Amino acid sequence: EPALPYASEHPGLMHACAHDMHCAALLGVAAVLKEYASRMRGAVVFMFQPAEETDGGARAFIDAGVLTEHEPDAVFGLHMWPDLEVGKVGIREGPVMASLDSFDIELAGSTAHGAMPHRGRDAVLAASAVVIGLQQIVSRNVDPMEAAVVTVGTLHSGKARNIIADRAVITGTVRTLGEPGRELVAARIQEVTTMSARACGAESRLTYDRLLPTLANDERMCQIAAGSAQEVLGPGCIQHTKPSMAADDFSLFAERVPGCYLFFGCTAAGDAAYPLHNGHFSPSEGALPIACAVMARLCLDYSH
Incomplete structure (x- = not known):
């Protein structure tokens, strides 16, 4: 509904959960890490999966062998979160999203x-x-x-x-x-x-x-992710968010590999925080470089 240059051209349809931003952020991380490839230990696999609110996306990746082929030691995911201001990162150990x-x-x-x-x-x-x-x-x-x-x-x-x-x-x-x-x-x-x-x-x-299943964050992975976020954004950036009763199929990865799902604030200071799946949801693009920087730093930190 907002009159923005990137608003949907199809009536009644939109990226009302910021998945376009997730893909853009992940592409940004890949571009950054390409520049730091000589400093990386090990490999980073980028998963641009669809349908994360049902079991169609992650399960298809797992069935296709993404975990058996690459045998990752850790898995990290991100989601833009309108309940947090730009510059804040939500991290919580244990159950974070519902079954x-x-x-x-x-x-x-x-x-x-x-x-x-x-x-x-x-x-x-x-x-x-x-x-x-x-x-x-x-x-x-x-x-x-x-x-x-x-x-x-x-x-x-x-x-x-x-x-x-x-x-x-x-x-x-x-x-x-x-x-x-x-x-x-x-x-x-x-x-x-x-x-x-x-x-x-x-x-x-x-x-x-x-x-x-319930999405449960691994304690050690949360500590590593929080440390990386604080290195980029400062010690006051971490918000211990409440668990959400929404579901995400990142849980299928996290039940097989130790992982952490991070929530990036995407509401600019002073703006109304419209919820996900709302026609007025319009995340701030200021969250993109922050997500890129934190996730890239996280990959570098974990590799060392």
Whole structure:
């Protein structure tokens, strides 16, 4: 929506998560390291992967052999972060982004005239009961000190206002910051779906897919990354950001190789901080040289 020279030319479509900046920053790091190649020990592999919010990008790289071919000792990733000002770098040890699961629920009832609901089995009613039940899992089954999010994103049912619907489809996602909570929520979704549908006289089928594990940063890699950032930006640049319930498939790399995912502030001082995936999201280009410098320094520091 902002009237900028690099705004999307396609209505309704944009880089609303700064992935164009991530690619530009990584190209910048490659250019810098090329100049310092004689000072490098070992090799740096640059991964320009798509689809980091699902399991399509990193998994495709792993399946293609990027880790087995190069056998890296460490892996580092970056993401622009509008909650931080330009010049700040968010680094946190341990869980930093959530796991991601998806679910699809199909409910089957039987049709009847809207004036004679007792002669049908209402899929809309069953879907409503399932949704309410799902939204109670976090508040009543998950430890209040643990983080979990159950989101119902779509619910489709019915063909006419005066017909009892015989089918409903619900889709959603589950995000947690630990495997115990992940297992608990998955089990409860199955129970809630089955029992809520049965109470309304409907049949149910649940498809549950485990897509991404929790992204957990390695303690030593965080220390190295923080040291590199401070060398470039000074001792006050590090922000110990809260974990995010968003997901990122960098977690697939980090569960196989010690790694650290860094968040670079991209909101200029005094500007409104529009969130990711917002039509007004417009990260400051001032974050680009900072990300390039920090990541290049990190590669040099780690190689030594």
